[in-house]
Amino acid sequence: MSALERLAATIAARAGADPESSWTAKLLAKGPEKCAEKFGEEAIEAVIEAVKGDRARLTSEAADVTYHLLVMCAARGVTLAEIEAELARREGTSGVAEKAAREG
Numbered sequence: 001m002s003a004l005e006r007l008a009a010t011i012a013a014r015a016g017a018d019p020e021s022s023w024t025a026k027l028l029a030k031g032p033e034k035c036a037e038k039f040g041e042e043a044i045e046a047v048i049e050a051v052k053g054d055r056a057r058l059t060s061e062a063a064d065v066t067y068h069l070l071v072m073c074a075a076r077g078v079t080l081a082e083i084e085a086e087l088a089r090r091e092g093t094s095g096v097a098e099k100a101a102r103e104g
Contacts, residue, residue: 028075035068039071043068
């Protein structure tokens with residue numbers, strides 16, 4: 001099991017935990033909109049570190065973004081397996097072609 005799979009499993013397991021004892025449970029208890037807001041905040045922090053060029057800080061912020069992405073998706077019932085299936089579906093397709101297919 002990869003670290004990403006373990007993280008997704010931990011998020012799923014903590015969804016029903018006491019919000020006072022789990023950050024994940026606390027976020028999920030606030031609803032999908034708050035989870036999305038938090039993901040956006042973390043994404044902005046990652047962008048800032050990418051622009052600054054600080055690799056260590058970018059790595060840390062990228063980990064935060066990944067966690068909050070999975071929490072946001074979990075809040076809407078989207079699993080890591082579904083995300084992986086979508087990525088697999090797109091494999092071998094040019095990004096330009098894939099984007100054009102979505103727009104059409």
